[in-house]
Amino acid sequence: MIQSAETVLQKLQQGSYAPIYFLQGEESYHIDAITKQVADTLLTPAERSFNLTIFYGKECSMAALLTQARRPPIGTAKQVVIVKEAQEMSDLKQANGQKLLLNYLRCPSAATVLLFAYKYKTIDGRSLLYKALANHTVVVTAQKLYAQQLPAFIQSIVKKMGCTITDKAIGMLQTCLGNDLTKIANELHKLGINLTEGSSITDRMVETYIDLYQPFNIFALQKAIMQKDYAKSCQIVGQSAANIQAHAALPVVALLYNCFSKLIVLHETKATELTMLAQQIEVPPYFVPDYLNALKNYTLPQTLQNITYIYQADLQLKGIEPAPSTQQILQLLVFKLLHEIH
Template structure:
């Protein structure tokens, strides 16, 4: 059985753990959270000196790793062995390394907790190794949260910081940052420095500490396009192009494609209650007015043309029938979206 990362974290806090964890998936926040908890909480500072081993996938062989895992702890009841960046471990991709690990899965050292942090990817569940890890309850998949799950995650983070947050403010945090859980927690921790315990985070605080200093993000780009604000949209694209590593073009196109797909649904809906309309397009009710205004800015014909433009841009960014760079493609796309 594949465990969820949230369940594993809860069990760890209760002192319940398995001899091996193979942490995999796209949501690196949970992989990091589980790894950090195991590193920091299961051993005392003195025990860590002799019983905590950190290895890295590129530099680690399976034989050496398992030799370390099979040794007994020194002056402690447990030793912890962590493989970071395990997706880079060559022996996890060949038959010899997998065979060694399969043998260890059948005979794990009971006084060792072995952790593989296999980020961004998932191991093939059809392989013998994938099946064995799942069967022995050692496979943990960290999935990206859905948009509707983000407010609850934000509120949970805020609660852990001994603060509270309004519904409106939680929606704004989601809107400004998206579903990057690592960034959400980082921004909330920074915000905590400026607040006293027990304070309530309001929308004005979020705008001041998170939104105001991050004016050029995808959330703001989407908002500008919904308002048909071409100068601001073009300005944001220029800023994104100057930092392509943080603002890659393809994910932006995907977000804008989803925007116009939602607008197409709104053009066809007969629902009049805002909260029910929000459910139809899977957005937080706090943001529904922006979408309803956008429907007035783009006719159904314009909306369909823009979906076509976004599909074409997606192909171009993937190198199909285009010699333009990403910035040129995005600049042309924004112009066409504003002038369909």
């Protein structure tokens, strides 16, 4: 039976369990959430000592796994058997291992909840194995969320925290963290440690919070560059980037690349309506005026040239091209972005 992650989590919270779960897909957040829910709620802490078995795909044979799944639980009605990193399980790719699993699917143990966490990949939907899994197990395929789906996800996490969040704060989280759901959830929970129930998460909180985990305030840097404020940009990089390492600077360069890529779209578009512009550059509507103001500071040739400068800095930070220190790379990049060089 194919189900969504949200449906499965809701059923688990209601105490409804299936004999077998097969969790697959690119997005690890929901796979981890369902795995944790099964492990933490079906058994008490005392029962887990004898009735929670965790295998890892690389070290697990199908025969050993199913032998454990068929064993009766000790002192309780259920046992839980989890295969983490199931995508590394060689028997799942071989006929003999698949045959053993198919036999178990037809008659699973009523006293066992068996869960496969098959991360970052999916079983071929045309295969006999997948069809059998779909018929006899709960199959969840966790896909990466699109940009327009992220606000609802962020709001759902914040709601569980007993808080609210402003639209601008949501947009800033999207800009900084992308669509990595695990990272978004972790960062929100860290922020939530200092919040009381009923608090509202604002853009100022997000800006301050993200600043704690970045080499410098990337929102302030992007804003200064969009406004073509050379003094402010140099101040941000100069004061905070002395000890920055290349791997920490790469997200900053990626953010600047995304910023100027959006300016290219705005230079080329014929749209004028705010909502349409927001859709074209994939940002919330309240960010569009900032980009339109930046459009006045950078002509299309300048914008294209700046993309080239950012690309060169990216290669230098990755060690593909010779370069001075990371701080000097960033300082030179800022100078080039804000000055038209002939």
